[in-house]
Amino acid sequence: MNSAIERHNRWQGHMRCSLRAADIWLRSGQFETRPDILYKMSHFRASEGTPPMPANIVDLTKALRLWERRQPVYAALFGFEGLEAALHLIGNVDQAIVNEYFLHEAGHCIGYSVEEKIRDNFFTPGGEPSPLLIALEELRADAHGLQLALEVLEPADAVAVFVYYLLQRFGVHVEGLHETGTAPYGLIPYLLFDALQVAGFYLPHGASAQWPTREVLLTCMRDISTIMDDAVTGPELMAGSPVAAAFAGGSYLRQRLLEERHTAMFRQMVDGGLAELHPTLPTQ
Structure with missing residues (x-):
């Protein structure tokens, strides 16, 4: 993965990926x-007297537990037949989960990296963390991760990552609204939905949802990465200062949030999923 990062034309020579996946069977406190x-x-x-963590760790066992718990949510969003088709595209979900997380963390290394942004106080332009800038960085990392997936994975494995990623981002959003009235991923799901619309990709949802071919999904992955590279990563690198880069990101965010047709379509998709969930899951 680091070799692919270093070959990327937007890599600035600063950050690399340090990550391991683990099967974890015992947790306590906040880990649980x-x-x-x-x-x-x-x-x-x-x-004292013990070695530090050798790398960031992805808890695969917990990820699988959450994946199974959210199956009714995915079915509410994409329909039972749509979910079945998505699961067929994903195949080995363990592998898709690990690949997706490695690619996402690698995406943070591209361009004005998250490591540099934290050092430069990019996410706290007014002294307080900006949820909007954080959300944009997460989507930017996702997009560059999809770009890297096309390079380092076989096409079927790259598609598996993409489909898993779509179910995860939108499923967690709907689950959070259903159970607690909160959006765990904040603005990220809408920004992703908007980028999909800009790419001309119809996200399958509802009872009659049909997933497109692998070739269409691969094309969408390329388009999403290009859109975010042109709209966010490039302007950030050209900005000249952390403040100017934050303004560039803010300008993009404002433009996308004012896209009334996309906001209405996103709300319709989410409301449809929530309506399907009410007879399926108890509200907590």
Whole structure:
């Protein structure tokens, strides 16, 4: 993965990916109660006389548990037949989960990397964290991850990552609204939906949803990565300062949030999924 990062024309020579997947069978505290599946080196200090974490860790066992729990949500969004078709495209879900997370973390390394942004206080332009800039960085990493998937994976495996990613992003959003009235991924699902519309990709949802061919999905992956590279990564690199880069991102966000047709379509898709969930899952 790091070799692919270093070959990327937007890599600035600063950040590389350090990640391992693990089967974890015993957890306590926040490791057990929170849904996060990424455990970061930067968040932990080794006890005296013990080695530090060797890499960031993806908790595959927890990811699979959450994946199984969300099956009714995916069915509500994409229909039972649509979900079955999506699962066929994904195939080995363990592999898709691990690949998707590696690619996402690699995407953060491209362009004005997340490591540099944190160093430059990019995400706190007014002294407080900006959820909008954080959401845009997450989508940018997703898009570059899809771009890298096309390079490092076989086509069927790249498509598996993409389909898993779509179910995950939109499924978690609908699940959060259904259970707690909150959006765990914030603005990311809408920004993704908007980018899909710009790419001309009709996201299958509802009872009669039909997934397109692998060739169409691969084309969409290329288009999404190009859209985000042109609209976000390129302008950030050309901005000249962290503040100017944040303004460039803010301009993009404002433009996309004012796209009334896309916001209405996104709301319709989400509301349709929520309506299907009410007889299926209890509201918590």
